[in-house]
Amino acid sequence: MERWKKLYRLFLEGYYENDKKNGYGIFSWKDGKMYQGWWLSGKQYGLGKFIINNESTYGLWEKGKVVKVFNEKEVALIEKDELEFKDFFSDSISKNLFNSNQKFSSPENFAINAGNILKLEMKKEYL
DSSP: OOOOEEEEEEEEEEEEETTEEEEEEEEEETTSOEEEEEEETTEEEEEEEEEETTEEEEEEEETTEEEEEEOHHHHHHHHTTOSOGGGGOSSHHHHHHSOTTOOSSOOHHHHHTGGGSEEEEEEEEEO
């Protein structure tokens, strides 16, 4: 008799390219944590919001790691295109990967193209 034990469940709603998260997406963990933001080659990359216990932290991710946490004033300036977030990347190559119109909020076409967005529930299960 096979016995399966569910360790955790993850949920992603977003874009995939070459079998990796790419573009805007929302990733949720079973414990309630959530990342809403931009991805590149399967890693958080660009502007994003991390939510834990209903508290949001806005930041800039590079290669899956936070390189800058923004305060409320900085978030508002970025949303109005009055603060250039790309200046905070640590890698000069990263500065050239993104255009400046990236925002913390989901892109306008994210909801419109819902039929083209991959909604994937991943279950990690072991014997």
